[in-house]
Amino acid sequence: MSIQTLMYIGGRLIKGAIVLLVIAVFNFFLIRAAPGDPAKVMAGEAGATDELFLQQLREQFGLDQPLYYQLWVYISNLVQFDMGITYRQQMPVFDLIMDRMPATLLLTGAAFLLSLLIGVLAGVVAAQKHKQWADSFITVAALIFYATPLFWLAMMAALFFSVYLNWLPSFGMETVGANLTGFDRFIDIMTHLILPAATLGLFFTAVYARMTRASMIETTRMDFVKTAIAKGMTPNRVTYRHVLRNALLPVVTLAGLQAGQLIGGAVLTETVFAWPGIGRLMFEALFQRDYNLLLGVFFISSAMVVLFNLITDVIYCVVDPRIELSK
Amino acid sequence: MKKIFMGALVACVPLITPIYAAEEGGTINVVVQPEPPSLMIGMYSNATTQQVGGNIFEGLMRYDQDLNPHPLLATSWESSDDGKTWTFHLKEGVTWHDGQPFTSADVVFSIDKLLRETNARLRTSLAHVESIEATDDYTVVFQLKESFGPFIRLFEVGTTPMLPKHIYEGTDYKTNPANHHPIGTGPFKFAEWQKGSYIHLEKNENYHVQGLPHLDDVYWHVIPDAASRAVAFETGKIDVLPGGSVENFDVPRLTELDNTCVTTDGWEFFSPHAWLWLNNRQGPTADVRFRQAVMYAMDREFAKDVLWNGYGKVANSPVGSKTKFYDADLPAYEYNPDKAKQLLKAMGYNGEPVRILPMPYGETWQRWTEVIKQNLEEVGINAKIESTDVAGWNQKVSDWDYDISFTYLYQYGDPALGVARNYISSNIAKGSPWNNAEGYSNAEIDQWFDAAATAFPDEKRQELYSKIQNKLVEDVPVAWLMELEFPTIYNCKVQNLIDSGIGINDAFGTAWIKQ
Numbered sequence: 017m018s019i020q021t022l023m024y025i026g027g028r029l030i031k032g033a034i035v036l037l038v039i040a041v042f043n044f045f046l047i048r049a050a051p052g053d054p055a056k057v058m059a060g061e062a063g064a065t066d067e068l069f070l071q072q073l074r075e076q077f078g079l080d081q082p083l084y085y086q087l088w089v090y091i092s093n094l095v096q097f098d099m100g101i102t103y104r105q106q107m108p109v110f111d112l113i114m115d116r117m118p119a120t121l122l123l124t125g126a127a128f129l130l131s132l133l134i135g136v137l138a139g140v141v142a143a144q145k146h147k148q149w150a151d152s153f154i155t156v157a158a159l160i161f162y163a164t165p166l167f168w169l170a171m172m173a174a175l176f177f178s179v180y181l182n183w184l185p186s187f188g189m190e191t192v193g194a195n196l197t198g199f200d201r202f203i204d205i206m207t208h209l210i211l212p213a214a215t216l217g218l219f220f221t222a223v224y225a226r227m228t229r230a231s232m233i234e235t236t237r238m239d240f241v242k243t244a245i246a247k248g249m250t251p252n253r254v255t256y257r258h259v260l261r262n263a264l265l266p267v268v269t270l271a272g273l274q275a276g277q278l279i280g281g282a283v284l285t286e287t288v289f290a291w292p293g294i295g296r297l298m299f300e301a302l303f304q305r306d307y308n309l310l311l312g313v314f315f316i317s318s319a320m321v322v323l324f325n326l327i328t329d330v331i332y333c334v335v336d337p338r339i340e341l342s343k
Numbered sequence: 344m345k346k347i348f349m350g351a352l353v354a355c356v357p358l359i360t361p362i363y364a365a366e367e368g369g370t371i372n373v374v375v376q377p378e379p380p381s382l383m384i385g386m387y388s389n390a391t392t393q394q395v396g397g398n399i400f401e402g403l404m405r406y407d408q409d410l411n412p413h414p415l416l417a418t419s420w421e422s423s424d425d426g427k428t429w430t431f432h433l434k435e436g437v438t439w440h441d442g443q444p445f446t447s448a449d450v451v452f453s454i455d456k457l458l459r460e461t462n463a464r465l466r467t468s469l470a471h472v473e474s475i476e477a478t479d480d481y482t483v484v485f486q487l488k489e490s491f492g493p494f495i496r497l498f499e500v501g502t503t504p505m506l507p508k509h510i511y512e513g514t515d516y517k518t519n520p521a522n523h524h525p526i527g528t529g530p531f532k533f534a535e536w537q538k539g540s541y542i543h544l545e546k547n548e549n550y551h552v553q554g555l556p557h558l559d560d561v562y563w564h565v566i567p568d569a570a571s572r573a574v575a576f577e578t579g580k581i582d583v584l585p586g587g588s589v590e591n592f593d594v595p596r597l598t599e600l601d602n603t604c605v606t607t608d609g610w611e612f613f614s615p616h617a618w619l620w621l622n623n624r625q626g627p628t629a630d631v632r633f634r635q636a637v638m639y640a641m642d643r644e645f646a647k648d649v650l651w652n653g654y655g656k657v658a659n660s661p662v663g664s665k666t667k668f669y670d671a672d673l674p675a676y677e678y679n680p681d682k683a684k685q686l687l688k689a690m691g692y693n694g695e696p697v698r699i700l701p702m703p704y705g706e707t708w709q710r711w712t713e714v715i716k717q718n719l720e721e722v723g724i725n726a727k728i729e730s731t732d733v734a735g736w737n738q739k740v741s742d743w744d745y746d747i748s749f750t751y752l753y754q755y756g757d758p759a760l761g762v763a764r765n766y767i768s769s770n771i772a773k774g775s776p777w778n779n780a781e782g783y784s785n786a787e788i789d790q791w792f793d794a795a796a797t798a799f800p801d802e803k804r805q806e807l808y809s810k811i812q813n814k815l816v817e818d819v820p821v822a823w824l825m826e827l828e829f830p831t832i833y834n835c836k837v838q839n840l841i842d843s844g845i846g847i848n849d850a851f852g853t854a855w856i857k858q
Contacts, residue, residue: 050734050735051731051734051735051738051739052733052734052735052737052738053734056734056737056738056741056774057733057734057737058380059737059774059775060733060734060736060737060741060776060777061380061389061390061733062387062388062389062463066463066466066467066772066774066775066778067772067774067775068463069463070774070775076517104380104381105380105381105538106381106517106518106522106523107523112538115538116538116539119539171570171571171574174571174574175574178574178578179574179577179578182578185578185580186571186574186575186578186580187564187566187571187574187575187580188540188541188564189540192372192540192541192543192562192564193370193543193560193562287567287568287571288568288570288571289571290540290564290565290566290567290568290571290575292537292538292539292540292565293539296539296567297539299567300377300378300567303732303733303734304733304734305734
């Protein structure tokens, strides 16, 4: 990598850090704009409460302090990578997030790779067989999956594969109480992963397929492709070396977007399949007004988005050397 | 002369003696929804904290489905003739899960120190208690300021769990590490909590009741989506769906499955009472004729049959029919839209809009709100639904920013514990959605409730509570909807699942699995 590239990446990282800080401050106020506070939610859940109880909770959480002071405490802790303590579980936010991180990354990572692989492949096939039945089939299937609501698809998959066929488990990440180890445990987790990963991946598979197909068809009409064919190149070599590589840019952009959602983008899937990931943590924290936890998840999610935007830009120049990185 | 109460002849006999000899071993899989914030039952009184924690911790007594007390950590108790001195004799040889002995010092510490600080509901009742003293290792004496009728029903595990003094004394209760690894005396011990997945409890081999528990393991599964919980039960991975854990419209489908049992037992102690808060301070709801009109306008039998699958009972009193001192002879508000229209006309209701706040607890409450809205519109009330989430609901009700709002509350067996709090004027205070949030204020009612709590004996209490109920039914401070019954759906192989008035909130101590 050239000095210039490194400088560029360094510059982007510094800008990213500033963006993250601004987002954190913004989130801090945004969350507090919602009605209710964590003390009220907890008191409400307790089914009985009085002013003393609320006061105790607010003191314990530091919510009795003035808002600017709370912000100062939060931000100064954050820059030291301390995200505070969750109100409900009384655990460090960072530990709780890290505890859930592997489950989410496994699910979203699997869905990401799966959709990218199948989607691009289907798109290529559809473009190659343009206006033949394989093209129509792929286009229609992609359209259906693109248009179907995720939670409905998830429920139907659970009903069909778990209740009706009894092939796959309908909830959780592994068989509880089975105490499996090694390879058996791996297989067990994979069996649990199939339904949620497939459901989560279907939407983006459809998007990638449509995107790749359209982009390929457009590129095929370009002059340099005609030149390549005229040179006597084999059709496969033309497709993969010339057409696909040029057609991939919009796909990379989309993949960057999807990758940015690796942390927080699986709320629905995690909820339906009781997958113990971060999306659910965030969702529950929102309803419980668990400010620290919510801000923690937001912070890590936004860090991921910033990071993957940068990675996407770097990948652009790998895919297309004509693009240069510069400030 | 002292009266001596002995629950059962032998202290360890379960409330309902099983007909078959129980089989030993096995695992039970139960749904827990929502995931509790903690299992520390002494500091968190969330419904699911109590469900899971009720296996780990125990109270001094248990209560059967007629709300009668039975021995648990206390083997017997007696009261003085004036009902002011109560002496509890504790069971000997009970140990905490860490092996330390359970003694009277734990009882005094739990009630007088820890729970007095952390449990708002118990704190109110403890105002009637002058002193709590341990006279020896296994005797505790409560000196009351005056006779307090509901005293005998204070010792259920969710209200007054026994907590280990040797772990909590002198520490900051809220941050004590034992909150993450609770130590109790119950039939099951805390084993593991995979946050977001499951809570594992294992058999307490040294449980103080010989031969119990029968089960080896209890797994509580966290499944956040109601439809997925139903699917999990259908696939056989879940044995028990506690009341309220699936949407009501899924109940008929699930109960028709093979090998599936259903029961509405185990809610008697709580008797969940649903009503509409009617803001007595402002707007049309401040007029008693409007509030009565609401009662006549509602087709509550329809809601019961359609939304609640026929489970439960239309409520005609602030006191539940399973709660002590319920008066069965009260005048009832039948479904009568014409009468409602007359009342509205008499008060000169001008179509001023009223907001209805649904309870954000799932689909049933949403639909119920729509039914009520339609009922009200049919008699000419201009009703609007205003939806929000749990935090927003808490905020609006506790800040009195509503016209009509759904709610339901537990009664805890006695009007002094679970009913008075919603109608006495000393309980009008912002900041809680569970007190007198409607703002009803009536000096007579205040005085009667006050007198009824400390009247002695029970006949005098009944007289006062009948007067109270008649007056409240006339004034309609809130519009009572139903005494709810949440069906517990379970695999029929599970035996003796519910054997007390608090149902699933009690331990699975006597439950067993038929192979």
